[in-house]
Amino acid sequence: MADRPDFPFYAEKPVPLAGRDWLILMASLALALLVLSVSPQMAFPASLVPPLLFLGIPLLTLRVLAGCHWTAMFGGVGLRQIGQMVLFGVLTLVFSLAVALLLSQVAPLSQNPVTDRMQDLSAGQLTQLLIPTIPQLIGEEVFGILPFLATLWFCVIRRGLSHFTGVICGVAVSALIFGAAHLPTYDWDWAQALIGIGSARVVLTLAYVVTRNLWVSTGAHILNDWSGFLATFAFAHPPIGTEPV
Template sequence: MPDGSGFPFSTDRHVHLNGRDWGLLVASLALGFGLLTALPQMAFPASLIPPLLFMGIPLLSLRLVAGQHWVALFGRVGLRQVALMVLFGALTLVVSLSVGLLLARVAPLSANPFADRMQDLSAGQLAMLLIPTIPQLIGEELLGILPFLATLWLCIGRFGLSQGWGVICGVMVSASVFGAAHLPTYDWNWAQALIGIGSARVVLTLAYVVTRSLWVSAGAHVLNDWTGFLAAFAFGHLPIGADPI
């Protein structure tokens, strides 16, 4: 059973946002993502600045519109949640590999340029490259989960759909937004971004649906990506379809 009776800010009557609040959150996501992609690459520790802005701007906006209830997005963390991080991290990796292998039969895939940098690094350089990915991946989870919750609020509160249909629509919107955000990373390969990355996003969003905890989906995301990065560091390349998301 999920850890909460409702989805925060969408179906939980104790923590609710209105249309203006959701508009501000969506705008903050766009601003954070724009800064992440527009700011120049910098050496560590300055390399932490774009990911921290990507993560921090939406969180500050959430704190502004939800007050002390902003923490409802994250949920609790215990042994069950940690186990679910591992489970959904492994499931995301399996889905990424499977879909990637299928897509590779149809058209060539573009490599993740971040993963390609791993093979020539020392252990210390690898650590300095991976540390900024932690706030970035939390930011990516905000980019996946907040649109899901916004769509859920819209479907139920404005269109009168059931929660089940709201969840389905929310997962689809989350996957589409997340996949589209990765188009520049994968040389505008639409199939790879929308189908390959989008399918992995479905698994990560379902991790949130099951647990109501962004910590779980973020933990699964980190495990999936770091597995790919460490594989590239150790072996010099990634298996087809194993590019981190």
């Protein structure tokens, strides 16, 4: 672990970003979320456009601010990283289910609108639905990790706090922002969005903290979300001969 690289951008490596740069990046995330939120539902392949814009706007902004170092949040992908994706994907799924179970004891939970459509889809339509989620989920990881790095910069560089404190604050801020962004998805249920979705974000951000590799947290995110989608689809489409009488 001693040779594990530090987090990018918050300090001097690979390039430092100033306060103005972080404000621009946060504004780009807000713009990307707005574009994704107001875009109408479209048929595939036009449905790829909003997720690609959601991903592309902050990455293009980072490219302008950091130059060729904009890829510093990403690392290589090999067998080790694939194993980490599976590990953190399972951890996210288990943790999310546990938190959802606890929340459901207090009040009914809202369903993700995507899962509501599963029973009416064919396998081909399911594929067309899932493909656009790939750039969207990469974008969601960018949306989760950039606020983490911005908070780390503010805590450590501007306020002189310890690295550990900065990481803890960054994870918390990332979870709160990510959960708040999901409020419209879950009918403005604050508990479900901030606690339920926010807790899943904590695990995914920790995947990045441990590995320093956005591909790992992205892979875990895709495994977590797709597991729910595919399980819902399979339940709504039992094999022939196994339908309930």
